[in-house]
Amino acid sequence: MNKLKRYFYFFIHLNFITGFSYALYHFLNTPRSVFLHRRLWAYESWIIISFYCLFIFLILWEKEVRVKEVLKKRMKRFKQVLLVNLLLLIFPWGLFLLLSPQQLLNIFSLSSIYWRILGFCSLIGAIVYYFPYHFYKKKLAFYILAFGFIDNFLAGAMVFVLFVLKKIPLVAFSSVPLLFYFSFFFLEQARDYKRD
Secondary structure, eight states, rough: HHHHHHHHHHHHHHHHHHHHHHHHHHHHSSOOSSSHHHHHHHHHHHHHHHHHHHHHHHHHHOOOOOOGGGHHHHHHHHHHHHHHHHHHHHHHHHHHHHSSSSHHHTTTOOHHHHHHHHEEEEEHHHHHHHHHHOOOOTTTTHHHHHHHHHHHHHHHHHHHHHHTTSSHHHHHHHHHHEEEEEEEEHHHHHHHHOOO
């Protein structure tokens, strides 16, 4: 599992670096006269680097601990990472998409009604994922963790494919590495829950 995680994290690093390089390249090569597009590339570079820093912060939490402290430390880390996931689901993936003015969404090429629906679904997801955060010992928590693995993986894969097909903007693609990270996180937690 550790070897798989290493390769998986390498893939996430590569996604972030590629996305940031792509956005930065276009920012540097967009003439200053095209002010709006240049600023959009700057925003996208900033969003990607912010998500990348968040990802690095999350993996720095993963430290080896002594056997007798494993359960306590694992639960603490579980709550910390899940809390980050809940905050992302509420904002920016929820409230930003749901409540942003249409003109702002147009600038980011997120004007489709599907982005509003996605914002609403993200808020529903935050409510669902709050259950294992607060009621971890309930059996339903395992099924929500397993669902979290499938949900985040499929969302990440779908956004990745849509970006490759040029159906969605880079700003949406910037969430893909974190979606894959949370997918792996939920898989680990579901496996640990079943083992305990």
